[in-house]
Amino acid sequence: MSRAHLCSKSFLLPLLTLAATMVSKEIRTMSTANSKRFTPAFNPSTLIILAGALILSAALGIRQTFGLFIGPFSFDRGLPVTQIAFAIALHNLVWGFAQPFAGAAADRYGSAPVVAFGATTFAAGLGLAAVAPNGALLVVGMGLLVGIGVSCTTFGVVLPAVGRTASPEKRSVAMGLVSAGGSAGQVLMVPLVQGIRLSSGIVASLFALAFLMLLIAPLGIVLDRRGQAGTTVAQAGAAPLRQVLAQASRHRGYRLLTLGFFTCGFQLAFIATHLPEYLSLCHMPVGLGATALALIGLFNMAGSWTCGWLGGRFRQHHVLGWLYLIRSVTIGAFFVLPKSAASVVMFAAVMGLTWLGTVPLTSGLVAKVFGTRHLGTLFGVCFLSHQIGSFLGAWLGGLVFDLTGSYSLLWDATVVAGLIAAMLHFPIDDTSANMPALRSEPVNA
Structure with missing residues (x-):
């Protein structure tokens, strides 16, 4: 089979014209609106945002590099691509199943012990993967341990801590800043x-x-400074967690949001894991895959903040619907059009603008409907769907390639999944759930 066939185009045709992406440069203040006093630049809320951003930077940045190890693990250690992809995919699945428990632990005990435990476990998994002589230990390290670690050091723990420090009207922006x-x-x-x-x-x-993961282990202490940030959380009379989960499971909008979040994980994991190898099969220059992943992260900084900003001004589920449509058009156009360095850069830029913008929008929508008291748990359950998609996107990419010698079926699937996700998000009802005991909005001092 020729290498040209490995990069063959599918039956997909361009579906929609790519919508122009809004990137705003306006910077909103995070200080208390009613305060007349001078507020220092590094106020407690700012420190919480910085700490959250550093924790996310380390955890998300590290897992973004896993696609770079597929070739070396395969050639240097003789492991099949399917097994390496399974290890990477498994950490996404473990992350998803562990996320509700990590979020619940942070809701109850605070972020500090959860982040410290997660960072240490993450580091142990990376160390085991470094010395693993066979595929089984690679799966334990990069799959199981990294999955547990990342569940304690990313969105389900960090964003709820940030969300509880911000007023409802600024929550989406704050979460967008941390994600950016x-x-x-x-x-x-x-x-x-x-x-x-x-x-x-x-x-x-x-x-x-x-070693880098071990350095961020103490930063969870800063996330627990919400009492010093001039905000308190009204927990008196809060409904039990079991009642919260039962109410959410009956909420149609929450179910649609959870189903749609599957697509985000599926698309992102497939691209992050298999894009470097796919570009090499398309005879692209060596190193272009790493450049594309770095560009996705660069443009994601603007995209995450912009999506958070848009979520504070427009209905968040509508922004999510358009985001999934833009992704699908971008992926479809990239796959069917001729490959060049310029097209790869353009693809990485647009994907970066839409990459993790779903996270502040999704978590903000959950907080809008159900409040922040159990946000870590509710977002964690929703995020489980995302990670099941991540597992399938990473693993099926390797499996389909080994079976067919091509990634074509997976590129097709990412486009179709994005269109379905858009249709699921537009009809979501974002009105507040009728659970007065659950409402636990921050009260500015």
């Missing part, structure tokens, strides 16, 4: 790991990443 700041790791990690791997090998690069 967290994208810095995606920009920096890929070229850093690529450089270490080429100069010192995969063992050195994985141990460097493990």
Whole structure:
């Protein structure tokens, strides 16, 4: 089979004209609206946002590099692509199943112990993957341990902590800022790991990443400073968690949001895991895959903040619907059009603008409907759907390639899944659930 066939186009035709992406440069203040006093630049709310962004940068940036290890693990250690892809995919699945428990633990005990435990477990998984002599230990390290670690150091723990410090009208913007700041790791990690791997090998690069995770372990203490940030959470009379979950399971909008979030994980995991290898099959220059992943992270900084900004001004489920439509058109156009360095850069830019913008919008919508008291748990349940999609996107990419010698079926599937997700989000009812005992909005001092 020729290498040209491996990059063959599918039956898909361009579906819609790519919508122009709004990127605003306006910077909104996070200070208390009614305060007449001078507010220092590094107020407690700012510190919480910075700490959350650093934690997300490390965790998300590291997992963004996993696609760079598929080739080395395959050639240097003789592991099949399917097994490596399974290990990467498994961490997404473990992340999803562990996320509700990590979110519930953070809701109850605070972020500090959860982040510390997660960062340590994450580092242990990377260290085990570095020295794993066979596929089984690689699956345990990069799959199981990394999955548990990332569930404690990403959205389900960080964003609820940030959301509880912000007033309802500023919550979407605050979450967008943290998500945007967290994208810095995606920009920096890929070229850093690529450089270490080429100069010192995969063992050195994985141990460097493990050391970085240990450095962010104490930052969860800052996330628990919400009482010092001038906000309190009204927890008196809050409904039990079991009642909250039962109410959410009956809420049609929550079910549609959860189903639609599957697509986000499916699309992102497939692209992040298999784009470098796909570009090499298309005879693209060596290193262009790493450049594309770094560009996705760079543009994600603007995209995450912009989506949070849009979510504060428009109905969040409508913004989500358009975001999924833009993604599908972009993916379909990239796949069927001729490949060039310019087309790869344009694809990475647009995908970056829509990459993690779903997260502040989805978590903000959950908070709008159900309040923030159990936000970590409710978002965690919703995020489980996202991670099931991530598992399938990463694993099926490797499986389909091994079986057919082509990624064509998966590119088709990402387009179709995006169109379905858009149709699921537009009819969501975003009115507040009738649960007065659950409402636990922050009260500005």
